[in-house]
Amino acid sequence: MSHDHDDHDHRHGDAGPPLSDPQLRVKALESLLTDKGLVDPVALDRLIDTYETKVGPRNGARVVARAWVDPAYRQRLLADASAAVAEFGYGGREGEHLVVLENTPKIHNLVVCTLCSCYPWPVLGLPPVWYKAAPYRSRAVIDPRGVLSEFGLEIADDVEVRVWDSTAEQRYLVLPERPAGTERMTEEELAALVTRDSMIGVGKVGAPNPRPQP
């Protein structure tokens, strides 16, 4: 977007701050807050690094792979997901009250936040743009099968689709089904198969490509 900047705040009354080029606006806010000693730019850099490189869907993929190979871990994960992911050192903001939803041949779970963008950060990182945007938020609850179809996922009529609207402090992670043909794979190899979309519920974990014979 490109709104021309103007100083005529009064025109906007109590509706809130006027829009301007976000880049300039963010710079202005940061420089003012820094001058007042309210933010430390080095801390800002470290926050960015944390959310850009330290958390992400690879965390969730490790959790899923562990649940596939270790039945006792799967039980702990389904009983108290926040405690179970803490075994990997994952936790903190937006993961305080984590709930894991297990897909089965008869149940397919799908996660949305119709009100904003609630998402399990410690295991999936920051949400993708589509998750936070109007098309997904509006339609996931009224037409989940249509939404899944847009992601290339056709759900059979005899499978129940369960949509979870994250309207409070619970954050949901889907435990996708383990694909056939992966019986001999290691936990690490399995984790590499698990996609972010499968842990939101808009995808399934595909069977691995046949490995070349040694």
Added chain:
Amino acid sequence: MNGVHDMGGMHGMGPIEAERDEPVFHAEWERRTLAIFFASGFLGKWNSDIRRQAFEQMPPAEYLATSYYEHWLWGLEKLLVDNGLLTREEIAARLAGRPVSLAQPPVGLRPLEASGVVNFVQTRKGVRMDDAVPARFKAGDRVLVRNTNPVGHTRLPRYARGRCGVIDRDHGVFVFPDAMAAEKRREPQHCYSVRFHARELWGPGASARDAIYIDLFEPYLEPA
């Protein structure tokens, strides 16, 4: 409030545009917005419910025409001004490249330091409460969602109001967002996952098999 943010069930928003190999951020200003947001939040002048309420004040036409981080930026600026950390004049002057004398922020605020970031990210928000509040409902109970239209902040989506569901599970006792946003009061309330048949919410055109689970606080519910 019955705002544009409450999107469940709306039509006409267009196709879902999923980007392949999407980066975490699409521009440097998005990175800075997120970080300034957290660092300002660390000052303790607001919490997630106050924050959500601030975001929901964005005029609907602007909300629909702008991106997610533009919503954050709008809400951030409002929170900074509302809480006396910055003034509109300061922001306008800095944007215009004019010198401005800076107003003193509230005393006693301690900024987030680089060494405190790991701890900050790991910190739990503390919205679960230990109060021994008796639960009005248990799993399996049939409930009716109250038809209510508060002008303040609520986590009760419009599409659930007046509908019947079944308690799936009791998540425990949490800070009630409506009271927190309105009065900064930590009111302990049970939060339940409530299961609704798709047809109860959307009528006979919806799947007979599917269900929607919504996390709802006890004051939103009554026995059905």
